[in-house]
Amino acid sequence: MSPFIGRAGELAELARLREARQAQLVIVEGRRRIGKSRLVGEFARGRRFLQFAGLARAPQTTAQTQRDEFARMLASQTDLPKVSSDDWGALFQLLCREVSRGAVIVLLDEISPCPSAIDSGRTRRAFPLTRN
Numbered sequence: 001m002s003p004f005i006g007r008a009g010e011l012a013e014l015a016r017l018r019e020a021r022q023a024q025l026v027i028v029e030g031r032r033r034i035g036k037s038r039l040v041g042e043f044a045r046g047r048r049f050l051q052f053a054g055l056a057r058a059p060q061t062t063a064q065t066q067r068d069e070f071a072r073m074l075a076s077q078t079d080l081p082k083v084s085s086d087d088w089g090a091l092f093q094l095l096c097r098e099v100s101r102g103a104v105i106v107l108l109d110e111i112s113p114c115p116s117a118i119d120s121g122r123t124r125r126a127f128p129l130t131r132n
């Protein structure tokens with residue numbers, strides 16, 4: 001992988017949020033290939049890190065294949081067995097158990113935008129990423 005360049009301001013902002021020692025939701029947004037995933041990966045280096053990536057939109061992608069992929073990724077990064085569930089709530093409960101074991105960075109990558117959540121002000125903050 002190429003050496004990581006720049007983004008000192010963004011890394012400092014993430015570090016500042018982490019110091020709050022309470023759960024933080026950060027949305028990293030920006031155009032394709034701008035460096036969203038890499039930024040989070042770099043920040044998470046040496047820290048407990050659970051990453052999940054949604055499946056690409058395709059005719060065979062359904063809510064259930066997304067849930068199965070989430071369960072697969074959860075099992076591959078924890079001691080949990082792979083489960084099958086048709087309930088996102090049950091799957092997130094499993095993630096909650098992992099999160100409650102101590103500080104962890106959770107990345108939900110490649111998820112479709114949810115403008116209603118962003119616009120409603122319910123989210124902690126948006127993190128627009130522009131060119132380095």
Ligand SMILES: Nc1ncnc2c1ncn2[C@@H]1O[C@H](COP(=O)(O)OP(=O)(O)OP(=O)(O)O)[C@@H](O)[C@H]1O
Nearest residue numbers: 002003004005007031032033034035036037038039
């Ligand atoms: N700060 C950086 N220094 C060096 N290389 C970088 C940096 N940021 C991103 N890259 C490289 O640029 C490429 C694209 O980065 P990345 O996959 O993080 O973008 P992205 O915004 O997540 O893209 P997508 O919208 O497709 O998910 C990768 O090869 C990554 O390693």
Ligand SMILES: [Mg+2]
Nearest residue numbers: 036037038109
């Ligand atoms: Mg990405």
